[in-house]
Amino acid sequence: MTEMEYTKLGTAGLDVSRFCLGCMNFGSGAEWMMNDEEASIELIHRALDLGINFLDTANVYSHGESEEIVGKAIEGRNRDELVVATKVFGEMGDYPNGQGLSRKHILDQAEASLERLGTDYIDLYQIHRWDDETPIEETLSALNHLVETGKVRYIGASTMTAYQFTKALYKSDIEEYERFTCMQPEYNAVDRHEEANLLPVCEGEGVGVIPWSPLAGGFLTGKYERDGDVEEGLRADTDEYTQERFTDENWTVLDEIRAIADEKGTSPVQVSLSWLLHKPVVTAPIIGPRSIDHLEQSVEALDVRLTDTEMERIESPKTPHWPVAHKN
Template structure:
């Protein structure tokens, strides 16, 4: 049991207080073989996360086609709702036929009702667009989201995984039309996926937008459980092409540096990798997705890992960030 005291911060320039780690709930469900299909085990992880001081949980309607939201809703029923910050997302397909995906006004208003029902709550703290929708004018999407804020079904709105010009356009349209503004961005960001340093992160820093990175451990790569000469045949890497794509010489050099710093600090590679994110001023709360209580406690222990400027430079030196659009199937 870690002795770490949870730390808290405000989400971007809002007054919403969130824990420095957000519990990612994509693992809770049965859509893919590496997920946690045992609902009781999922509840145990959620309970332990809350016990450790994590008040911020992130899910999405598409995670196991609503199953994750159901699990989260059941798990949080016994807690004080006002103490929790519940985030979910909309965009992906939720059935066959027209109007079952995207960011049209119809789909958003339909899907928020489904998410509220599955989460068994009267409101969603942070409602995020999961991806950019090229087929729907952003003004229509923002108008629908603004309506949800005005009616109290949603407290704050956020976005995930898009080009900086798209995000900037959305912020501009919100300001122009006096719509609720995106308070949060959820990008893929970690020591081996640093493309967002050349994309949305400067926008977030300038506009006071909170940042909650997904895949903070690079699909497990930064935990150090894989080796250059190994052939992963279990866990996420066995079936996830995005994890395999990280097996590059540059990334192995990053992992070498992570392991060296971890050894020096009597920490684990995962803790050093998460600590690096926590030391980034633009980052509010990395989204961790532990599949066991041991992993959860290890991740939270990253709060105790301090990195100086020289160590931050060592970790970053092997890789030069460059923007490339990442659209993962999440």
């Protein structure tokens, strides 16, 4: 069995596994999600047994159900060995202050997440999106308070413009607020727009990168065919996010990934994840398996080595652009 590897989260002293277990699939929601609490807990336990110590969820995932499932899965485990991450921003109630990054919403939701997770502290608390309606100083002050009171250990961010993130880092530095330790961007072999946006900031500022959608919503698993019908039950059958990846450029990238996988006797999943692991700026891709078999296949990507030529073969069909130019 593949031995798990660990690395630092950016320039922080925190050790995290090279894969982070994404927990969006846990809870009752879309058809492509697991929709089975017992199976979800079993999958989390298998991830922990494989050496994954890094779990990422959010308050909005199935409106709190994902956090509750994670809480049940880690109950009785040595909390010191786990890095539990969650996020705040999205709508948790149809009422004033029911979403966003105001001090009130952040502090209220931190308490709610702690209760659902069944823990005394959150290792990594992330802002899920940028809030145009709240001054970043207010958001940073609230996050800083959570760190100072011991309810949060590190803070992170997700999905924004390079200007917004740079502004937040600058404000933290001059106001002496807690600094964002990591960024969670969309990043994979067909969605590379962050190479022209957030990733240079992260690299220059020593910020860890934990990419979401490392398999492009399942597109890079190789389970779809260019001219084939989508099987019922697969994510692309109902999910527009995956369907949007069905472009000529992306199929060309997938053709190269499949060819490399065949040459190495491995799978498109493992080549796609290995491509991310070979990027120096990437700390830990967030994988979202729906079965233990998928989980184990993903972890085996740690054993796949890509040459510079193979990396170029995967990258050559596309040129990163910001803003995103490919969705049509």
